[in-house]
Amino acid sequence: MRKRHCPEPSVWNSSFTVARAPQPTFAIRRMAVHDILFLHDDPALFAEYDRRFGDRYRTKRSGSHLPQRFVDLYETAAKGVAPKSEYIAYQSIDTLLSLQQPHTDHPAEMTFYLVGQAKELLFKLVYEEICAARLSLVVDEADKAAWNLRRAAKALGPLTTTWDVLSGISPAEFNAFRDQLGSASGIDSFMYRMLEFTLGRKSESMARRHADVVGVSESVHRALHRSSVYDEALELLHRRGLLAGASGDGAWEPEAARQAWARVYQEHGPASDLFRLGETLVDLAHAFSRWRSLHLLLVERTIGNKPGTGGTTGIDWLRQAAEHRFFPELWEARSVLPSGAPPW
Known part of the structure; x- marks a missing residue:
């Protein structure tokens, strides 16, 4: 397929844009021996190539004079295993970079796709x-636990900057491929949903969106029904004698939890592991709220008041999400701390 602006160069002469034509054009020809350059990584196409030209490689008959590059590609394809450096093998880079399949040739869609x-x-x-x-x-x-939470909060930094990358896509560019999304929406990210559940924001209705997805629904169900990291933080306060009463099903009274965190801040200082835990939890919640707020701004900037692709109301939905705070009693404890320097 040739196109007006296709930048694909010739294999042997990089200044020759072999696939460029004034109008979209299909060029049909017979398979040639040099096509090993283009089909060595496709098993079905290589099988046909091997049927037609394999004898040239196997017999090495006089006059074939195959370039060494052809021979290397043929032998690699025949083995069915591409050679890998240790870095590529360790990080599965070849697999990772083969997973980008945008639905259009609009360059902005690749940005959207990769960032997603x-x-x-x-x-x-x-x-x-x-x-x-x-x-x-x-x-x-x-x-x-605080050390793990610290790394999680740091990881939310690059997550937040993804919105900066996507802000480089203009509304007109996004509209050029938006219809290809169909009903696909970030609201159906099961990894994000499991993350929210593990942080403590549970939702049966959100879990049901994944009920028919084999292999996913089970993981989402477990994340929904097991204790969250915040549940375990409150249980720790209880074991340390700071949170009174009994949770029963894990639902502590908000006022009791608020007073427990206030005691941590008033009676304990930075030398206390509970103090450090509280601040690291807030770091994480703060970073998450920044991510959500920038998400709201980006969507409003890009699609305005249009409905979201996943059946949501768009910015109204995102505005509600942006107003949510993880670990609410930890935030509210600030309001009940007395004035003046703490005793520590």
């Missing part, structure tokens, strides 16, 4: 750190 995938990877990073922090709190290792 990067966000999912960062959601997973934050989720794994939160899960590790939760387990540390179960065994009373508050400082170890």
